[in-house]
Amino acid sequence: MTRFILTRLLGSLPVLLCVTALLFALLQVAPGDPATLMMKEHADPEVVMRLRAGMHLADPLWKRYPRFVWAALHGDLGQSYKLGRPVAGMILEALPNTVALALCALLVSWLLGAAAGTLAALKPGAFIDRLVMGLSLTAVSTPVFWSALLLQWFFAVKLGLLPVSGFFGFKYLILPSLTLGLASAGTVARLARASLREAMDADYIRTARAKGLTELAVLTRHALKNALPPVLTVMALQAASLLSGAVITETVFAVPGVGRLSVEAIMARDMPLLQGAALTAAVMVILGNLAADVLVAIADPRVRKDWGKLL
């Protein structure tokens, strides 16, 4: 298991390098001179020139990118242009909030999505099936900011049950994670339904029924277990879209997370902060994919056996 995780981590390094190189190049060609941006208006050109030299802004990209990677490996992501604080520290402060939000959202989407998908798959074509499919398509079609505003308006403004925004404890996490969870619950429900319906058609289900198991036992002991791995695998690809949603959710609910940090970085044209946030997001997606792979292996012994062959 450890060997598999290490191999996978090593394998994802080129992707990570590729992502950061692309982003680095993209942000460096963006208009606007950072040195001028950092100084106030009408700054002494002499000072700006010295600052530019200190930041190595005149160096070509192929010299600056390795320097960025080398510094990043040492935990140094540079200084925020706007606040003058080390970017790594700002990200470490924001990261737990985003992780907590993402985990709670995953919980919501799995509870809702798996339950709805199972209900729909049990009676294909029935009213409940069509209802779940319609609702899941609605969930996929809803703009994240709209469900955020709607939940905010209903639970915080109309009913006054929950805080509107901010982040000071569990109560503040409920609405954001509900927003983010609902967005991916639709996808989970559709996947769970498709996967379970395929599992229900398998020979071993007929065998299980033939030996006289109750429908409940067939479902819980045979069908669900076999339907789980494909859903887990595809959900790994959702890690990236979950973070996309987190950017908007964090902005609406004023959660001080990595997503909001990146929006603020763009608004202030704060390049090191944006680079740091982007790097963090890429690492989070890769770790999310890895976690999904490990979960699939735990759920499916056949995959574990295949690893033995691979390594």
Add this chain to the structure above:
Amino acid sequence: MTDETPILPAEGVRGVQLRVAKVFLRLLAVNPPVGFQGAKPLGPSGPYARALAALARDRVATAAALAVAAVCLGALCAPWISPYDPNAVDLALRNLAPGWSHWCGADALGRDVLTRILYGLRVSLIAGILPSLGAMILGALLGVAAGYLEGAAGFCIMRLCDAAMAFPSLLLAMGLMYALGSGLSNICLAIVLTCWTAAARVARARTLSLKQRDFVLAAKAMGLPARAVALRHILPNCLPALVALWGVGIPEAILFEAGLSFLGLGAQPPDTSLGLMAAEGKRYLFSAPWISIAPGAAILGLTLAFNFLGDGLSEALDPKSAERP
């Protein structure tokens, strides 16, 4: 995609276009003009004609198509439908609640919300349809190239694809907007450069399997240059899957534009966009929730219609479902 019947009939693309045109006419209950490429009885036989016929039988998809058409018409005819100017400021109507004269109320500057929604839908439609088409074309060309060429070029294209997929798409688009600057054309460009990956993967997978098929081998054996084989024989056979993907890509692109504009990275204030309207109304969520809720509901309606249509389309274009009665 496991079923490998050749999708284009012998007469090629031109023949399919004629068949599609004929079925269109039949759907509109118009008889095809005499001399319209022969007079044999009409039956949906080409893949696209069959798909269109299947789509017409699908009641949900038909309703969705009608809804999309209605929205397009409403957005196009906004100046004649609405009695108000979308930018006419009237501070007497500040945050007016929805009523008979202003169906969705008025915003913080007294502008009619429904009128602004109609104008905002134009942006949503443009940002939905054009970039997803562009992303499909870009992805298709890169995917077919990656599948057909293999070697270093194919490897590079697919690693680029992996890298783009291993990254939150909204953040990537935000980075692009940072580099490009705001504006509708830049939003469209950012969406194209972010969303091409799915099409590239599908096109590559299709190409890899089509490459081994007899008709492609025959075309190669006849001495057709690689570019002609790829463009004339492989690309047309990837098209049904790509068109289905386009149907799913449109609502995605609409949501993308709305999200970017909501974050303040898309359309800028004098212009209107549904995402921007929702962001502007966010401050008045307590006193005037309709300012931000109504534009969001309009986006939901539009994406929902496109999603139902896209669902029907992918079902109709799936060769497996075509064999079903």
